[in-house]
Amino acid sequence: DIVMTQSPDSLAVSLGERATMNCKSSQSVLYSSSNNNYLAWYQQKPGQPPKLLIYWASMRESGVPDRFSGSGSGTDFTLTISSLQAEDVAVYYCQQYYSSPLTFGGGTKVEIK
Amino acid sequence: QLQLQESGPGLVKPSETLSLTCGVSRGSIGSSSDYWGWIRQPPGKGLEWIGTVSYSGSTYYNPSLKSRVTISVDTSKNQFSLKLNSVTAADTAVYYCGRLGYSRRESYFDCWGQGTLVIVSS
Numbered sequence: 001d002i003v004m005t006q007s008p009d010s011l012a013v014s015l016g017e018r019a020t021m022n023c024k025s026s027q028s029v030l031y032s033s034s035n036n037n038y039l040a041w042y043q044q045k046p047g048q049p050p051k052l053l054i055y056w057a058s059m060r061e062s063g064v065p066d067r068f069s070g071s072g073s074g075t076d077f078t079l080t081i082s083s084l085q086a087e088d089v090a091v092y093y094c095q096q097y098y099s100s101p102l103t104f105g106g107g108t109k110v111e112i113k
Numbered sequence: 114q115l116q117l118q119e120s121g122p123g124l125v126k127p128s129e130t131l132s133l134t135c136g137v138s139r140g141s142i143g144s145s146s147d148y149w150g151w152i153r154q155p156p157g158k159g160l161e162w163i164g165t166v167s168y169s170g171s172t173y174y175n176p177s178l179k180s181r182v183t184i185s186v187d188t189s190k191n192q193f194s195l196k197l198n199s200v201t202a203a204d205t206a207v208y209y210c211g212r213l214g215y216s217r218r219e220s221y222f223d224c225w226g227q228g229t230l231v232i233v234s235s
Contacts, residue, residue, distance in 0.1 A: 040221035049209055049225035050160065093160060097219045101175040102162040
């Protein structure tokens with residue numbers, strides 16, 4: 001199984017400031033023939049299901065604000081919120097879909113400082 | 114826009130079978146090459162993929178649960194189902210159904226149901 005490790009467990013950021021969180025996979029999720037990274041990011045607010053933000057490591061889902069961006073390749077990935085808004089308070093999860101079983105990271109909780 | 118809704122008992126006794134259904138609306142479960150899956154989240158914890166079913170009924174399970182899980186699809190009712198047998202307290206979780214994007218069985222989940230809490234307790 002590919003183990004997904006997220007860091008930090010939580011972070012507190014002031015409104016309007018940048019929030020950065022990381023996701024590391026135990027093996028590469030880059031499919032060399034397509035040059036695609038099989039990595040997604042989700043946002044989960046309390047009492048709600050996860051919401052897809054980013055897929056293919058950097059493709060923003062339709063309707064997701066452009067302050068959210070994904071980067072990275074191979075085994076190391078980053079989700080950045082360029083200017084934190086109050087509605088961005090949530091837990092963020094990464095997920096690999098390179099191979100079965102599909103696996104998720106443990107999450108990073110984002111709070112307002 | 115596609116909508117998914119989980120339904121089933123919220124309380125299951127230990128050693129019994131957990132049964133949930135995911136109804137699909139504003140879309141057809143059987144008219145495309147989509148894949149459909151189940152994910153669970155124990156209270157206060159992270160997400161665990163349970164398994165996936167194709168529109169044609171092919172199934173793929175997490176090895177950690179494979180011996181206890183059955184997922185099936187019913188295109189006539191536009192729904193798919195989860196059965197988890199021999200449950201214990203460790204199976205207490207919010208259970209989500211979802212659609213896998215990109216028409217691929219190993220993919221991201223681009224649409225999620227609201228989730229249903231299942232408690233295993235006598």
